[in-house]
Amino acid sequence: MGENFEPLPVMSISNKKKVLYPLIGALVCSLIGVGIYFYISATLNTPLTIRDIDMDSGAALKLNLLEQVSKKNGITEWKLKASSATLLKEENRAILKDVDVIFYTRENTKIYLTSDEGILNTQTHDMSFLKNVIVRHETYTLRTDQLHYDKKPHIIRSDVHVTLEDRESIIEADSMVTQLNQNKTILKGHVKGKFSEKFNIP
The missing domain is CATH 1.20.5 (Single alpha-helices involved in coiled-coils or other helix-helix interfaces)
Known part of the structure; x- marks a missing residue:
C-alpha cells in the first residue's frame, strides 16, 4: 500500500x-x-592637520608664509613677504622672520628692505625691523640694526647708528629718516664719512 x-x-x-x-x-x-x-x-x-598653519599655545596661529600688500587710494605703498609670521593673541602684532619688503615712492621708485626679524602691527600696519636690516635704494645701500616704518606719514626711520654706502663713498650718522613720498633722506647726529662727487642721497 x-x-x-x-x-x-x-x-x-x-x-x-x-x-x-x-x-x-x-x-x-x-x-x-x-x-x-x-x-x-x-x-x-x-588630530586635524592644516597645511602651512600651526597652532601655538602663545599665539593665535603661525603661518609658514606671509604675503601682504598695502594700498592707499588705489596706490601700492608696500609689498611684504616673510618666511613665517606668528600672530600674537590680543596684541594686534605679527612676529615676522626673514622679512622682505618693497616700498614705493610717489614716483613709483622701489626701495628694497630685508631683515632677519620684524614686527607688524596688524591694525595700523606700522612695522619694526630688527637684526641685519639692509635698505637698497637706486643710489645707495643703508645698513642698521633697527628700522621703523610709519604708515600714516609713509616714512622709514632709524633712531640708531646707520651707514650709507655706494661703491666709492660711505656715510655714518646717529639717525635717519626717509620720506618715501618725497623720496628724500635726512641724516642727523655726528654725520661723517668719506664722500665722492658721484655719491647721491635723494
Whole structure:
C-alpha cells in the first residue's frame, strides 16, 4: 500500500525577488552603517592637520608664509613677504622672520628692505625691523640694526647708528629718516664719512 506525497510548491521567480531584494538591502545598509561608524571614529581620534598653519599655545596661529600688500587710494605703498609670521593673541602684532619688503615712492621708485626679524602691527600696519636690516635704494645701500616704518606719514626711520654706502663713498650718522613720498633722506647726529662727487642721497 503506497503512500501519497504532495509535491512541494515551487517558489516563483517573482516571489524569490520579493525575498531576496530586502535581504540584500538590509546587508548593504549594515555595511554602510559599519563603514560610517569606523570613519567617524577614525576622524574623531585623528588630530586635524592644516597645511602651512600651526597652532601655538602663545599665539593665535603661525603661518609658514606671509604675503601682504598695502594700498592707499588705489596706490601700492608696500609689498611684504616673510618666511613665517606668528600672530600674537590680543596684541594686534605679527612676529615676522626673514622679512622682505618693497616700498614705493610717489614716483613709483622701489626701495628694497630685508631683515632677519620684524614686527607688524596688524591694525595700523606700522612695522619694526630688527637684526641685519639692509635698505637698497637706486643710489645707495643703508645698513642698521633697527628700522621703523610709519604708515600714516609713509616714512622709514632709524633712531640708531646707520651707514650709507655706494661703491666709492660711505656715510655714518646717529639717525635717519626717509620720506618715501618725497623720496628724500635726512641724516642727523655726528654725520661723517668719506664722500665722492658721484655719491647721491635723494
